[in-house]
Amino acid sequence: RRRQNCRHTARRWVNAAIGAFRCAGMRAITATTLEFDATLAAAELIAACTEQLAGERPVAAFLFASTDLDHAQLLAALASHWPGLPLVGGTTDGTLSSQGFAHDGALLTLLVGTG
Numbered sequence: 342r343r344r345q346n347c348r349h350t351a352r353r354w355v356n357a358a359i360g361a362f363r364c365a366g367m368r369a370i371t372a373t374t375l376e377f378d379a380t381l382a383a384a385e386l387i388a389a390c391t392e393q394l395a396g397e398r399p400v401a402a403f404l405f406a407s408t409d410l411d412h413a414q415l416l417a418a419l420a421s422h423w424p425g426l427p428l429v430g431g432t433t434d435g436t437l438s439s440q441g442f443a444h445d446g447a448l449l450t451l452l453v454g455t456g
Contacts, residue, residue, distance in 0.1 A: 367454040370394060375446035379411040383418030386449040391422075399423060399451035404430035406447035415447065 372389035376382040390399075402423070406415060412432075419428065433448075 367400075367452050370399070370451040370453060371448065373446060373448050377407075377409055377445070379414035380418065382406075382410060382447050383415050383422075386447060387418065387422050390449060390451050394451070394453065397453050399426055399453050400455075401452040402426050402428040402430075403450040403452075404428055404447065405433040406430065407445040408432045409445060410447060419449070 370390050370393045372386045374382045374385040376385055402419070404419070406412060420426070
């Protein structure tokens, strides 16, 4: 029961943070993957985000990825698709987004709009 409450609280916090970006004239696009192959993981993230972007260009990105992924391959694919996009991130053992909790894999959040 306690674990379920923690997930519920964490999900509310994530949704509140995303809401704050919207108020500032920005919105967050998120995509997750559980793929362990970096090339396939990048393809999944890019496809999911591109669909949500609907032609807009992101202004910044946050990437959190499992230590099991080849980070050089993942970053190269993202940089190739969105050249010059500022990106920060790190490794993680799990991710939490508006899509829920995922163990391993990767989470990409793109910021869109002007703030």
